[in-house]
Amino acid sequence: MSGQEDTESQTADDGTDDGAAEAASQIAELDDAWRRTAAELDNLRKRFSKDVASARRQERASVASRWLPVLDNLERALEHATSHPEQVVDGLRAVHEQALTVLAGLGYPRREDEIGEAFDPARHEAVSTLVDEELAPGTVAHVLRAGYGQDSEILRPASVVVATRSE
Numbered sequence: 001m002s003g004q005e006d007t008e009s010q011t012a013d014d015g016t017d018d019g020a021a022e023a024a025s026q027i028a029e030l031d032d033a034w035r036r037t038a039a040e041l042d043n044l045r046k047r048f049s050k051d052v053a054s055a056r057r058q059e060r061a062s063v064a065s066r067w068l069p070v071l072d073n074l075e076r077a078l079e080h081a082t083s084h085p086e087q088v089v090d091g092l093r094a095v096h097e098q099a100l101t102v103l104a105g106l107g108y109p110r111r112e113d114e115i116g117e118a119f120d121p122a123r124h125e126a127v128s129t130l131v132d133e134e135l136a137p138g139t140v141a142h143v144l145r146a147g148y149g150q151d152s153e154i155l156r157p158a159s160v161v162v163a164t165r166s167e
Helices: 004-081 085-105
Strands: 126-131 140-145 149-150 153-156 156-164
Touching: 004 085, 126 140
Parallel strands: 126 156
Antiparallel strands: 140 156, 149 153
16 A cells, blocks of 8 residues: 555544544434433423422312301301201301302302203203193203303203103
């Protein structure tokens, strides 16, 4: 080999080595960046998980605190049950109204006056039928258990008796 060929061979080898070293360096940088991103994502997931758990605890505490006055009034009614039995019924009616107000404030108002309305499986749960010549077939004849919530978000459907015609 001549001296010129040795120099060209060395340059080619050096270029290849530089390219391989540069590629290895880039791979190491990308691997490091990927690991850091994966760690950040895992930390973010853990933080969001803690935030969701905290928000749930806060919401449960908020809902429970809205029910405390209802519980307080029920306890007062029980205290007066023996000494003033005639006032207990009035007190229970007031506590019932207070409970309905709490539910409505949470977005689940009591559904009223459903008798005569068309049966809707999204809002009603049919538990029985009743032959009724005055009401149209397929309408609510009697509400056994009230439903709560708005059309867009039902907490509990009303349990109803549905009118039918005699055969």
